[in-house]
Amino acid sequence: MCDTPAERELAQELASFRPELTPAYLAALPGARAAVLARLWRGLVHEPLPWIADRARGGDGISVRLTDGRRLYGPPSDPWATGTAVAAVELDGVPYDHPAPLMAALKVPGGEPFADELDHSTASLALSRTAAPPAGPPSEPWEWEQRSPEGHPYHPTCRSRPGFSAAEQLAYAPEHRPVVGLRLTPVKGATVRGPWPSQWRDGETVLLPVHPWQAGHVLGGRPLLPGPPAHPLLSLRTLALDHHVHLKTALSTRLTSQVRDISAYSVDHALATSALAARVAERLGGRLHITRTLAAAGAGTPDLAAVLRESPYVHAGTDEQVVPVAELAGHFATHDPHRRSAHVTEFARLALGVCLELLDLGVALEAHGQNLLAVVDREGRPRRLVYRDLADIRISPARLARNGLPAPPMTGRLLEDDPAVLRRKVLGCLLTGALGPLAGSTAELGALLEAATRDLPPTADLLALRTEELPVKALTLMRLSPAGDRWAHLPNPVRGAAER
Structure with missing residues (x-):
């Protein structure tokens, strides 16, 4: 039964053009509600929300008192647990089994639009779960990016896709494994960095590749030509043109x-950032590959631009595969428990060692599950890392200078010297996008961090990781506030793991 506007809208669309999917969609709705509600409850329990007065364990769950005196009550919440489901959360004794009506009932600043996003997230997650499961191991490298319907493991809007109809989700979302026909639009006087492909030029005019959703919903009235076919990746708006080139x-x-x-x-x-990051990564002796930015072009507005990148798959050797970190849990799940544990620890040691060493040199990666990939051998062991999408890294001129590296050839938002900001960038993404989901609980994360960091070089950043509270993005607070990145600080489980 469809209880909310987004659920009903997607159901009506499916009934009109893909009726055979309607039973699966309706059957997936209760599980999708419970999964998104669990993510929302995690935020309500663990994030610094200004309208929450205190939290306390009581009975078999957690009681949350709001500043206006109302109370929420729900089950225990481990901030690092994944794949959890919450059947209901009570607000002053009234149970809510759907995250959107619960958020609307809270009547807090920003709650109404956030409730709409939660509605979209739930309905879209149910639709994603109708995707046919993969039939065997990937035969093409981009198929690693199309295996899971779940989205971000901790984000309550893990599947929010406002403006996407059911037909568009089925046509463009990676979990449905479509081939997407891109469009080309002519742009005169475009800004171009790097060698733009000759087939995407018409004299002095640049033919800019455009996602078909963007062409249909945002760029109305522009002339459009047929573009190349491409395969959508984890981020949906980034696609593989072939084994060698990806398009953002x-x-x-x-x-x-x-x-x-x-x-x-x-x-x-784009090109200057790519060259700098690759030059710094050379100091790591081959443990990290940076996917090169090949070219970038835009019309001077954020809604009409594209970036061509080297595919991460080119960094796989014979009998190796390149797996996005977001898919490593599924990859390691095929191993026996002892081998899985060993490989997870190997990956954590490699990822933390690489990211902390690069941070010490002066580059803070946004190493979450989409941007960071692991090169694994035929035994499933992680051997090297690949990093893609440099748009939101941070570069420390002071640290570069301290290590004898040239100053960055740029100004603006990518530059940052504050140690706390740099650590948040690296650790917040690596913990919530990679290590937390692989661990799956606070206790396991503590043990994993203790084992992975025991023999790493003793830098100030490593000391902070082992002794200070862990920075994580306050994902619920961020959707309720327009102020950009907001942070929560969770208890550090490393100390408890070391004591055990």
């Missing part, structure tokens, strides 16, 4: 936390 497109809608456009700043600095 602008998509002016809010997926999870951000509107997925491409700023003029990113276009202008």
